[in-house]
Amino acid sequence: GAATGATAAANADELLGGLLAPGMDRGSCLSRYDSWRYYKHFPYAPSPHLLRRLRDYEARHRRCAPGTPLYAKAVEQLRSGRSADDTVECNYVVWLPFDGLGNRMLSMVSGFLYALLTDRVFLAALPPDSDDLFCEPFPGTTWRLPADDFPVAKLFGVGQHPDRSYSSLLDKKKIAVPEDDPAASNATAPVPPAYVYLSLGWLLTDRIFFCGEHQLAIKKVNWLLQYSDLYFAPSLYAVAEFQDELRRLFPAKESVSHLLTRYLLHPTNSVWGIVTTYYRSNLAPADRRIGVQIRMYGHSSIPADDMYNQILACSRQERILPAETDSGDGNNNGTTTTAILIASLYADYYKRLRSRYAARGAAVGVFQPTHEERQATESLVHNRKALAEIYLLSFSEELLTSGLSTFGYVASSLAGVRPAILLTAFDHKVPATPCRRAVSMEPCNLTPPRDVECRGEAVDKDDLARHVRVCEDWKDGVKFF
Ligand code: GDP
Structure with a gap:
């Protein structure tokens, strides 16, 4: 990855260097044109190629979106049970919800990238708990799948072993890889089904998805239903068919999720109201903001004192938090004021840090917007607060996040910051x-494909090694850098 960290005011125009299409109604989505005022880092400008592809994408989306004749035709084809014989203009990726908000945001960005790469249209099946979180991302159209009129019955809670997953359909010979059966005439090859599930959750049922030869089979399917909780973008780079295009779209691999998340996901006004109100009264007055995201998992819990010591040790190692007393440290000359924003389900570390800095008075403020005590993904109100906190974190100059947490990954990508990532207490x-200091602002793909032998075109392995590596916080994960 290239150097980062520049607070390039020149790049900080409201359309984010052309990333966002102009001409959308401001009032309907205030965050879209307002967020640039809050971000502290603009490390990467979008490439001209990305901008071209996004504008092309938007035009395609308008032609194919729900409400258009082409959409109606595609749904009719879906009812017929088989994919169209000829190349059709509109093919789709339908995003399905799986897991918490951070996971969902990452799988949305990954699915959108896949749609960009394969000339598909990205639609989101939004359950009630996510109904009012994100604005429409594309001008003059909708990304919402009209789930009620959609001829596939169960869209929510699909599970990781749907009987129409790509690999199970392949087993049942309902779909075939073209090159597997070169002797077979078109008459004997199965007609591809109208839709398949891509089961790309952490069990990675459809791991063969990441093989070029299977991409050729999947290409013939009009509707893909994507069930994933992963940031699988780095694994797309390992598919030879996508490598060149990804290179052109993102000259800096570190910018993939940073740019795509800022492009695709904009909090709705109800969420944006929480974000901006909180920011103005608590964080804006400080010279510098530090986001601290503490995520605890039952499988790796440690006593709170140990965890607190780990946070402080990390902060010392990476020089993040200001000194406890006025005597000063390298980061703080005594006149700058710092706001520390804590995001956590619990109040404990907030209380500890607040009393740690009590003596610093107005020089160091410690803030925590909520402490929800438990994850409640099924609740829209809970998710609004969670999304608001992801954005508040992303307006920090500096971040300290928790390992393995997609919540923290999204905040770092949005912020354009390489966070210090707390390592997980495996086996307690x-x-x-x-x-560890992250090598890039990219999220980790926590479950990349393993033990798959692809037969398609060989990928440029040297190039892959230069741009995709093991994650700081998970030895089995991979990330762009
Ligand atoms: P991950 O489990 O850390 O990878 O992140 P997810 O976002 O996928 O799932 C965790 C969920 O727990 C979040 O979406 C929130 O619903 C909740 N949660 C976890 N940490 C926080 C936090 O700091 N603040 C708030 N408001 N909610 C949180």
């Missing part, structure tokens, strides 16, 4: 190294 053992 306090890690010897408290944290």
